[in-house]
Structures are given as structure tokens and as C-alpha cells.
Amino acid sequence: MSDNLQGKKIIITGATSGLGLAMAKAVAVAGASVLITGHSEEKIHNAVEEVKALNADVYGLMMNVRNETEIENAVQWVTNKWGILDVLVNNAGIGMRTVNPSFLTKPEPFYKITAEGFRNLIDTNLTGYFLVAKAFVPLFLQAGKGKIINISMNHETMRRKGFVPYGPSRAGAESLSLIMAEDLKEKNIAVNMLLPGGATETGMIPDEFREEIIQHFQLLNPNVMAAPIVFLSSDESNGITGQRIVAIEFEAWKSKLK
Structure with a gap:
């Protein structure tokens, strides 16, 4: 274990598998105390x-990112258990x-997507980021510092x-992140974005189509997120905000900072 x-x-939403679990392991091994949230006990x-x-x-901790009561319960847990929060990682989402x-092999046009399906995904992937950040920012304001990684x-x-509504949900989350970064810049609260850089081996890929998809796409290992999430959570990244960091290009991006 390092001591970076x-x-x-650190709290990581949707961290019971995939990218979230990989990031939880990375920051934990680097010495952080980690709260994993999800919706399955x-x-x-x-x-x-x-x-x-x-x-x-x-x-x-159980926390549905669409449920404001459960989010507030998580804020209270952090307040009572830790008293402070250094990093919020908004990761929870559905695909x-x-x-x-069959979205990767047999994409369907947007007009065949149900309104309910559209709202469900947007409410989780976009509104969920907003609700969780909105709830935890007061802890950062109280401390006079903090970091949000979307x-x-x-x-x-x-x-x-064929990527409606997932594509719009992530585009919206990026706009949200950039505006959050501007809103919080003077408060010493950093907001950055992190993405793998390609299709990744996660639970968002249906099991029944996994083999077929592997034949068409070279899937990344979720551990590609390890080094950048540790960096963004550390004091080494102090002063960096409003950045969009691609995990597979992390070392090249980081070298330009020097």
C-alpha cells in the first residue's frame, strides 16, 4: 500500500463493479478511506x-443517485463517520x-426508444450527477476545499x-461538469472529468452478447482508471480543474503539466 x-x-457512487470498483480499489490501495455506494446490498x-x-x-452504503432522501442519508453518514469529505467521484450510471x-450489434434509431427508457437513463446518468454533487458540495464549502470527479x-x-439516450446523457454530464468547474473555481473546489478512452469490460455489456462484442471491439480493462483516479484525488492535482482526462492518454497528458 502506498501513501499517496x-x-x-473518498466516496465513489456505483462502485460495486466495473469502473467504480476498479477506482475504489486504486484509491484504497493508495491509502484513502473509501465509501462505496450502490443499489444492491x-x-x-x-x-x-x-x-x-x-x-x-x-x-x-445503499444509495440510489435518483433518490434525494438516500443521497441525504449518505451526506449524513459522511458527516457523522468522517466529518469531512475530500473527493466525490460521480460514477453511478446505467447503459x-x-x-x-443489442445496442452495439443492432443499434436502433432514437425514434424507437421509449420515452420511459429515455427518462430513466437521463435521470440516472445526468440528473444523478447533479443531485449527488449538489448534496455534497456544502461539505466542501465548509472545508474550503474539495474535488469532484465526474x-x-x-x-x-x-x-x-443508435446511442440515444446514453450519448446525450454523457454529453450533458460533460456540460454540467464544465459549468460546475466554473461555478466552484473561486471556492477552491476542483471539478474534472475522467473517461476510459474506449469500450470497457463492464457490466453495461449484456452477457448474452459479450462474445460477439469482443469479436468486434477491443475492450479495455477497468484498471485503466487506476492511475488517473489516484492522481486526481491526490494533492498532486491541486489547482487543476475543468479538465477532461482520457485514461489511456493519462501519462502523455500528465507529462505536459511539467
């Missing part, structure tokens, strides 16, 4: 045990499989055929 993040308190328990096996300080399980996806995803 020793003493840091079983998955939260399994994720906590997996991270705890790394000799890490990790906790789990195209919720509206079209997880995003490739710009290609925002333009790709």
Missing part, C-alpha cells in the same frame, strides 16, 4: 469484501442495454448511431 492518499476520505457487501481484502479502509440489449465516455459515444 493517506488520510483522504449483496453487491455492496461483495465489493466491500473485495476491497477490504487489500487491507483497505472501506465502507458500503444502453436498458433500452436496447466519469464520462468518448465523444464518439455522443455521436454514434
Whole structure:
């Protein structure tokens, strides 16, 4: 275990699998105390045990990012348990499989997507980022510092055929992030975006189409997020805000800072 993040308190939403779990492990191994949130008690328990096996300080909490009461409960948990929060990672989201399980191999045009399916995904992927950030920012304001990291996806995803409503949800989250960065710049609260840089091996890929998709796409390992999430959570990134960082290009991006 390194000590890059020793003493840091970090919450990662939707961290029971995929990118979220990979990031939780990375910051935990770097010395941070981590709160994992999700909407399945079983998955939260399994994720906590997996991270705890790394000799890490990790906790789990039920939190639906669309439920303001559950979000407020999480704020109270952080306040009572830690007293402070250093980093919020907005990661919880749902994918195209919720509206079209064959989205990568048999994309459907936007006009075939149900209004309910559209609202459901936007409410989670975009409104969820807003609600969680809105609830936790007062802790940062009280401390006079803080960091928000919003997880995003490739710009290609925002333009790709058959990617409504997932594409618009991530495009909206990027605009939200940039405006949040401007709103919070004078408050010493950084807001940055982080994305893998390609299709990633996560639960958003339907199991029944996994083999077929692997034949068409070279999937990234979720651990590609490890180095950049540790950097963005650390004091080394102090003063950096409003950035959009692609994980597979992280080292090249970081070298330009010197």
C-alpha cells in the first residue's frame, strides 16, 4: 500500500463493479478511506469484501443517485463517520442495454426508444450527477476545499448511431461538469472529468452478447482508471480543474503539466 492518499476520505457512487470498483480499489490501495455506494446490498457487501481484502479502509452504503432522501442519508453518514469529505467521484450510471440489449450489434434509431427508457437513463446518468454533487458540495464549502470527479465516455459515444439516450446523457454530464468547474473555481473546489478512452469490460455489456462484442471491439480493462483516479484525488492535482482526462492518454497528458 502506498501513501499517496493517506488520510483522504473518498466516496465513489456505483462502485460495486466495473469502473467504480476498479477506482475504489486504486484509491484504497493508495491509502484513502473509501465509501462505496450502490443499489444492491449483496453487491455492496461483495465489493466491500473485495476491497477490504487489500487491507483497505472501506465502507458500503445503499444509495440510489435518483433518490434525494438516500443521497441525504449518505451526506449524513459522511458527516457523522468522517466529518469531512475530500473527493466525490460521480460514477453511478446505467447503459444502453436498458433500452436496447443489442445496442452495439443492432443499434436502433432514437425514434424507437421509449420515452420511459429515455427518462430513466437521463435521470440516472445526468440528473444523478447533479443531485449527488449538489448534496455534497456544502461539505466542501465548509472545508474550503474539495474535488469532484465526474466519469464520462468518448465523444464518439455522443455521436454514434443508435446511442440515444446514453450519448446525450454523457454529453450533458460533460456540460454540467464544465459549468460546475466554473461555478466552484473561486471556492477552491476542483471539478474534472475522467473517461476510459474506449469500450470497457463492464457490466453495461449484456452477457448474452459479450462474445460477439469482443469479436468486434477491443475492450479495455477497468484498471485503466487506476492511475488517473489516484492522481486526481491526490494533492498532486491541486489547482487543476475543468479538465477532461482520457485514461489511456493519462501519462502523455500528465507529462505536459511539467
